[in-house]
Amino acid sequence: MDSDPSVLPSSADFATVQVHALSGGHFTLPEEQFIRPATPGARKTVPSLCFLIEHTGLSTGVKTRIVFDLGLRRDIDRYSQPIRRHIATRQPLTTDPDVVKSLASGGLRPEDIDFIIFSHVHWDDVGGPRDFPSSTFVVGNGALDVLHGKHHSLRGGHSFFEADLLDPSRTIQLSDPREGPDVDSMATSTVASATQSRPDLDFLRPWKPFAGLPATLDLFGDGSLYIVDAPGHLPGHINLLARTAGDGWLYLAGDTCHDRRILDVEGRVCCIHADRGRAEETILRIKSLEQKGVEVIFAHDVEWESKAGNQHRECCKMAPDRDRAELKKQFDSQLGPEAFHEGWASLLSLDPPFFSASLSLASVPRRKSHLSRKNQELISLAVDSAATHLYAPGIRKHVSAALKEGASVDEVLEVIELSSTLGIHACNIGVPLLVEVLKEEGKFAEEITRPYDENQERLKKEFTDKRGYWHAFWEDFLRLDPEFFEAYLNFSSVPWTKRLDGSSSEGRGALGPKMKELIYCAFDAASTHLYVPGLKLHMKNALGYGASPQEILEVLEIATLLSLHTPHVAAPIIEELTSTSSWSYSAGGAVV
Numbered sequence: 001m002d003s004d005p006s007v008l009p010s011s012a013d014f015a016t017v018q019v020h021a022l023s024g025g026h027f028t029l030p031e032e033q034f035i036r037p038a039t040p041g042a043r044k045t046v047p048s049l050c051f052l053i054e055h056t057g058l059s060t061g062v063k064t065r066i067v068f069d070l071g072l073r074r075d076i077d078r079y080s081q082p083i084r085r086h087i088a089t090r091q092p093l094t095t096d097p098d099v100v101k102s103l104a105s106g107g108l109r110p111e112d113i114d115f116i117i118f119s120h121v122h123w124d125d126v127g128g129p130r131d132f133p134s135s136t137f138v139v140g141n142g143a144l145d146v147l148h149g150k151h152h153s154l155r156g157g158h159s160f161f162e163a164d165l166l167d168p169s170r171t172i173q174l175s176d177p178r179e180g181p182d183v184d185s186m187a188t189s190t191v192a193s194a195t196q197s198r199p200d201l202d203f204l205r206p207w208k209p210f211a212g213l214p215a216t217l218d219l220f221g222d223g224s225l226y227i228v229d230a231p232g233h234l235p236g237h238i239n240l241l242a243r244t245a246g247d248g249w250l251y252l253a254g255d256t257c258h259d260r261r262i263l264d265v266e267g268r269v270c271c272i273h274a275d276r277g278r279a280e281e282t283i284l285r286i287k288s289l290e291q292k293g294v295e296v297i298f299a300h301d302v303e304w305e306s307k308a309g310n311q312h313r314e315c316c317k318m319a320p321d322r323d324r325a326e327l328k329k330q331f332d333s334q335l336g337p338e339a340f341h342e343g344w345a346s347l348l349s350l351d352p353p354f355f356s357a358s359l360s361l362a363s364v365p366r367r368k369s370h371l372s373r374k375n376q377e378l379i380s381l382a383v384d385s386a387a388t389h390l391y392a393p394g395i396r397k398h399v400s401a402a403l404k405e406g407a408s409v410d411e412v413l414e415v416i417e418l419s420s421t422l423g424i425h426a427c428n429i430g431v432p433l434l435v436e437v438l439k440e441e442g443k444f445a446e447e448i449t450r451p452y453d454e455n456q457e458r459l460k461k462e463f464t465d466k467r468g469y470w471h472a473f474w475e476d477f478l479r480l481d482p483e484f485f486e487a488y489l490n491f492s493s494v495p496w497t498k499r500l501d502g503s504s505s506e507g508r509g510a511l512g513p514k515m516k517e518l519i520y521c522a523f524d525a526a527s528t529h530l531y532v533p534g535l536k537l538h539m540k541n542a543l544g545y546g547a548s549p550q551e552i553l554e555v556l557e558i559a560t561l562l563s564l565h566t567p568h569v570a571a572p573i574i575e576e577l578t579s580t581s582s583w584s585y586s587a588g589g590a591v592v
Contacts, residue, residue: 015222016245017055019252022102024048024071026367027093027124029300042550045092045367046300048072048124050099051252052108053242055220057200064198064220065108066115067099067135068240068252069299070127074098082160083123090124096333097326100131105326110135114198117227119254120234121146121161125299129166137166138203140229141176143236174238177207177215177229212288216241230256232279241294249294256282257298306364324348327356334363338401341393343568346575358564365557370550375515377402378411379522379558382419386523391565410500410510417495418511418519424488425531431477447480456482459489466493468513471537514545518555525559 024047031042048071055064072095073079076087087093100110110132117138119125129137147161200220207215207229215229226241233255240252256279290296297304327348331340348355365376377398384394399412435448452460456478464470466489478485495509495516509516520538524531539552 014243015055015058015220015224016243017053017224019242019244019250020052020054020106022050022052022067022071022099023097024050024069024099024102024125024127025093025095025097027072027087027090029090042370042548044302045369046302047305049297049299049301049305050102050127051240052103052106052113053225053240055224057198057220058222060198060200062198062200064115064201065113066117066225067103067113067132068117069119069125069254070099070116070129070131072098072124073126073128074100074131075128078128079123080160080162083162086123086160094333097329099127117238117240118143119230119239119252119299120237121165122234122255123160125255126165135170137171139166139171139173140236140238141174143234144171144173146235172203173236174203174217174227175207211241211292213241213285230254230282232256232275232277232282241289249289249292251286251289251294251296253286253296253298255299256286302367306360324352327352327359330356331359334359335366338404339397341397341568342572343393343565346571347567350571350575354567358567362561362564365554365561368550368554370548370554371518372405374402374405374407375518376554376558377405378407378415378511378515379518379555380561381412381415382519382522383526383559383562385416385419386526386529387420387422388523388528389526389562389565391562393568394565408510414495414510414516415519418516419523421492421520422523422529422531424492425529425534427477427484427488428473428531428533431480432473434480435476448476450479452479459486463489463493466496468496469537469541471533473533512545514542514547517542517545518547518551521552521555522559525556526562527559528562 026045026047028043028045031044048069050071051068053066053068055066056062057064072093074095076084076093076095079087097105103109103113111134113132113135115138116129116132116135118140121139121143129135144166147165148163149161200222202219202221203217205217205219205221207217210216210218210226213226213228217227219225219227224243228239228241228251230237230239230253237254237256239254239256242250242252244250286296328340331337331344331348344355347358365371366373369376371379381395381398381402383389384391384398402412403409438444438448459478459482460470460474463474474485495511496513498509500510511519517538521535521542523529524535524538542552
């Protein structure tokens with residue numbers, strides 16, 4: 001293991017470890033502090049990912065369980081007051097499930113964990129060490145000085161630490177990779193006690209280069225797990241490089257960066273790394289590993305967490321009943337218990353992994369929240385109520401949810417009125433084609449070329465005034481049938497011109513023009529319609545009314561959730577015809 005190959009060796013020829021993702025809670029970051037460019041005021045809810053690593057000695061058969069980072073503390077009131085003040089700026093935040101609960105879902109207790117390795121000692125990664133009464137804690141060189149306030153150059157609202165965080169009698173601080181082992185700082189008695197029953201595990205091994213990384217510590221001496229010196233973010237910041245049997249190489253990157261886009265996009269000058277220069281060097285080394293096929297996961301990697309399939313790489317396989325119960329709790333936490341319906345219940349009963357992947361997909365827009373919860377529900381209503389879909393269970397759900405989020409009846413009705421305009425696309429597509437055919441056939445040239453009369457000019461102006469735009473695909477429609485055009489103009493303009501009860505101002509409807517255009521985008525983008533000319537037009541209009549790219553993207557993501565209606569309709573039918581279900585859900589929870 002002493003060599004430094006340009007290509008990492010395959011897992012087939014060496015010992016491996018098992019790695020399981022654990023939830024350590026979620027909190028919210030302002031994007032402009034971490035990435036450039038960023039939309040002013042944009043915020044992103046991110047996970048605090050933690051990991052269980054299991055190693056079985058090939059010669060000894062001894063199993064060692066390590067947890068890498070502990071995420072958020074279950075009870076935030078247990079943080080010190082300066083940290084709690086900082087946490088107030090990171091809302092919304094959730095600590096359920098935390099690492100202890102995540103381990104329990106796999107049948108493990110805190111007492112089953114031998115070592116907890118901390119990537120660093122910021123509040124959102126250290127969790128609650130006191131929950132692990134028999135584990136040995138491992139930190140990088142310099143981390144203890146950080147805890148005890150000896151690094152006065154650290155600044156920022158996040159740079160508050162707790163001197164009493166770790167029990168000194170159960171804590172190992174690794175040696176300085178640049179200076180060699182310091183026997184005193186290593187607390188050799190702690191090392192000896194912690195490794196007594198694990199002769200193949202050695203925290204005193206020398207740091208050596210490996211796979212382009214200048215300083216790594218081959219923890220078990222068999223090439224299965226490397227502690228990696230990852231300087232820049234905070235003194236003592238370390239990562240893990242794991243060789244796994246099923247997925248190859250896995251790199252757990254901690255807080256090397258807080259947004260995956262930083263691997264490809266320049267980060268802000270005002271970053272939160274203690275040493276920006278060394279942090280950039282570390283990031284470049286990680287990029288090189290990723291190019292070699294190593295899977296890289298950051299502590300707050302919302303993109304990784306959101307990918308379908310990654311949620312199933314969580315802690316050890318659970319028993320079916322506990323698996324389903326945990327998934328139902330996740331559903332309630334992420335989407336709310338009121339969103340659970342027959343389709344979700346049948347899918348959970350028949351196929352928990354696909355249920356989990358579907359939940360992950362559905363929860364992404366809800367976590368990002370570029371649109372308010374109310375507007376998310378109204379966008380969803382537009383997709384489900386469109387004439388090309390008419391998904392009645394979704395219409396009922398989203399009307400109910402929108403009203404609960406504060407939508408008025410007028411706003412809900414206006415979504416229905418706006419979505420009812422979808423049918424005009426028969427003319428928007430058909431009339432230009434008709435004119436094209438007539439030109440090719442050389443027929444009715446006078447009808448398709450004659451100029452507008454006074455009435456048609458009036459209708460064009462009225463449409464532009466009421467709807468705020470004009471597009472070429474209306475030209476032939478107005479020329480060939482001004483009577484039907486006028487009827488459609490009156491029909492489609494109601495949401496744009498009606499005066500609400502009690503309003504003395506000029507009528508503008510219940511929703512703002514930006515939201516109206518986003519609703520048009522939603523049903524034009526839905527897979528049951530995919531009307532490209534309208535989608536492009538309404539994207540332009542939405543941007544003109546002040547929509548951000550993130551808001552439009554969130555509309556597209558919500559429209560994509562139409563995919564879930566396939567299993568939601570089919571699963572109850574399959575369940576009924578095969579009688580496989582032994583699960584039902586009531587307001588009180590799961591019933592076997």
